[in-house]
Structure formats: C-alpha cells, structure tokens
Amino acid sequence: MSRLKPMDHALCEAEKASTQNEVPVGAVIVKVSTGKILVSSHNEMVQRNDPTAHAELLAIQKACRLLGQGRLDDCDIYVTLEPCPMCAQAISFARFRRLYFGAYDPKGGGVDHGAHVFRASSCHYKPEIIGGLNEEKCRALLVDFFQKIRGTAS
C-alpha cells in the first residue's frame, strides 16, 4: 500500500473532526504484516470533555484493544499533524515501527520542536520518523479551521 493512502484516510478523519468543531487532526494505524489499515481516529477533546482525547492516543487505545496487546511493533502510525509531547511519548511506549506525520507544528509539536521527546534521555524507544508527508493538505485543513473560528475566512 502506498504511504499516501493511509495519510489520505487520516485526512478524511481530520475533516470529520472539523465538522464536529474539533481541531482537525486525524490518525491511522496500519498493520505492517498485512498492509491493511487497522484503526483510525480523530481528535475528540471537545465532545469527550477530555484533554487527552487526541487522535493518536485514541488510535493507540483502539489498536491495543483490537489486537489484545500493548505493543504495536508490527504497526506504523500516520498522523496529519506533528504529535505533541503527550502523543509522541505514547508512540514511543507503543513501540511503533514508523511514525509518519503531515504538517509540522512549531508551537505545540514535541517531535521536531519543543520537548523533542524522542531525543530526550527519558525516551527509551524511537520509531523511524518521516515528517512532512502530504504536508500542504494537512496544514491547509488546520489553517482553514482556525480562520473560520476567528471569523477571518471569506
């Protein structure tokens, strides 16, 4: 499966979030050995009243439930936005083979910015990381969302 297919799917999840007044971030987990999408999710912080309900955490929790195991080492995770420090550390704990993300997040990202979670001595497992996949589309969705919220959209 092309790497773009799961990222397109993650983008659909992000769009779904947007229609629910959630910051449009989507995540998809692919099982490497089958090449199939295992689970997908989007931000649900507003609807769940839960600041931990980020797309990545929800996807990890779903995948673990589905597989009955806490290690996702036969899996890759695709996220439309650079994970925050909370999600980056969860991705490390879950032992993903690879992390793909779309837009970079200089303000809140914890992979290539800020806490740099995977570079810290508190991190004991680092997946392969590919940032900037389908970056433009992923960022455009976020920019549109915040423009609409601020009433500056045409």
Added chain:
Amino acid sequence: MSRLKPMDHALCEAEKASTQNEVPVGAVIVKVSTGKILVSSHNEMVQRNDPTAHAELLAIQKACRLLGQGRLDDCDIYVTLEPCPMCAQAISFARFRRLYFGAYDPKGGGVDHGAHVFRASSCHYKPEIIGGLNEEKCRALLVDFFQKIRGTAS
C-alpha cells in the same frame, strides 16, 4: 486537608497496582474548592494491554468525566512517581493548579529529567510543582516491586 493525606491515598493505589503485577504508581486528584478527593487511580497498563494506561492519564480521564469538563483548574494532582513526558503534557493540558509527586524518576521522568516537558516551548501552561513529597515511601514501593520481579528480594 494535609497534603500528606492525598499522597497516602495515592500510595494505597500504588500498592493495589503492585498486587496486580502493575508497576506501583498511584494518582489522586483533589478538588481545591472542596478539599476533597475527587478520583484516584493506579497503573493499569498490563491488565488493559494499553501503554497509555498510566495512573495520571486514567485519573485525568475519570475526573473530566465526573466534572463534565476538560479543564481541571480547580484541582491538584498527586502522583507517587515523577510523571513521564506523556503524563506531564496531559497534566499541562488539563490545567491543574498544582502537581505534587513523590519519588524522582531520573530514567523515565519528564518533569525534572529527560524531556523537561514544562520547560519546553511546546508547553503553554505550567502548574505549580512540588516534587519529593513522601519520597522515601513512594520510592521504597517501587524498589520492592522491581526486586521481587528480578527475584533478588530476600
């Protein structure tokens, strides 16, 4: 209420975790305006097959459900171990007034060690932080647990 009472309660939670073969970490959330314990929890990563099921995350999720809100700014959180980067960022997102923790964690902690989540530019809210509360008891519980696991206990 004394600060030791919620930490004692968190220690009981940690002990409960230990009997369930979970790394003994407990967390308690106190509502500041009432001075009462709102929720408590312990690690459940093994029993849930979920690497995100740390005591702190479970407590935050419970408290948000109970209060029907995602902001816990009228709350303090007590944890027996220095939070990891995942939990530290979740504590920031939840806007706790104060974080109290017991034992320091030089290997995996993300507050005073490693990723130093609250000092990073990706962190937009920092609670007041008091580390080393009832440190000896909190650490002893962890040391005992790992000694038993490794078969080096007397």
